[in-house]
Amino acid sequence: MKFSIYRFDPEQDAKPYMQTFDQPVGVNDHMLLDVILRIKEQDNTLTIRKSCREGVCGSDAININGRNGLACITRVRDLKEPVILRPLPSFPVIRDLVVDMTRFYAQYASVKPWLINDDPPPERERLQSPEERDRLDGLYECILCGCCTSQCPSSWWNPEKFVGPAGLVQADRFIADSRDRATKARLDDLNDVYRLFRCRSIMNCTEVCPKGLAPSRAIESIRLNLLKEAL
């Protein structure tokens, strides 16, 4: 199978280039990551981030034939040749397919992704009804791989100011949490022309999420909560 892979080593290369590899796909090479690791056996300078290799850690998010996804859960035989692999669009490249996620994590941290509740802690735990718990479904599963934010044009134009779909999913996860007491402060923080309202419902985020989540729905839910608060 033919692969065209983005290569860039800032210590050696003046600018990035695409390198072609012809890699036979073995019977046990099911996922794209398996084949990338075979290519790495040929050329061990090829750099990729990976960890769990089963779509749980989100480390190996890359751009595959123009579409962001996780290499470890992308079936290699389904891909059109030549398979073009690039690092996540709009993220600064550290080397080859590895990107710098600093700005992404800073936006994530900016929504205070932790439970805020100053009530005296109960003896055992803060209970939720099954219905209250259900509201977190579709939100808590985010693995912060960055596929959505990297494919979002609003994040491309305003990466420092727009929280981005991944961060907003996390924001909604805590807004929707019945145990959280900072809902109003969270909503006020997002009621801003840049932080939330740069989203134009382009919905690339929902289209590419490798976990099948819908960040655009979370964003809509935050807007509706803001509207309810305003009325």
Place this chain on the structure above:
Amino acid sequence: MNRSLGGLTPWLIQRLSAVLMLAFIGFVLAHFLVDPPASYEGWRSWAGEPGVGIAACLFSVALLAHAWVGLRDVTLDYVKPLATRITVLTLIALALLGTGLWIFRILWLGRA
């Protein structure tokens, strides 16, 4: 924080104005399908009815508000230097204001 540029309010204006415009377009299309005017005079007298005039006026206000929020958003995305941004926003505001006056002239003064 950019509170001065608004968060929810412009977004809401854009949605409500869209609904209003859609309703007016539906109303006009329905009228032309169900009871099409036979001549230019027929169309003019229909357009001159007070109800239609008020609806057209509301439509125009919605259109201008909708256009302002949309163009302002595009400007915020693409025009970063402050001086250029203010210039572009001013030009857009003037163009929309001019369009508004032009519509007013057609809707009100055109009746005379």
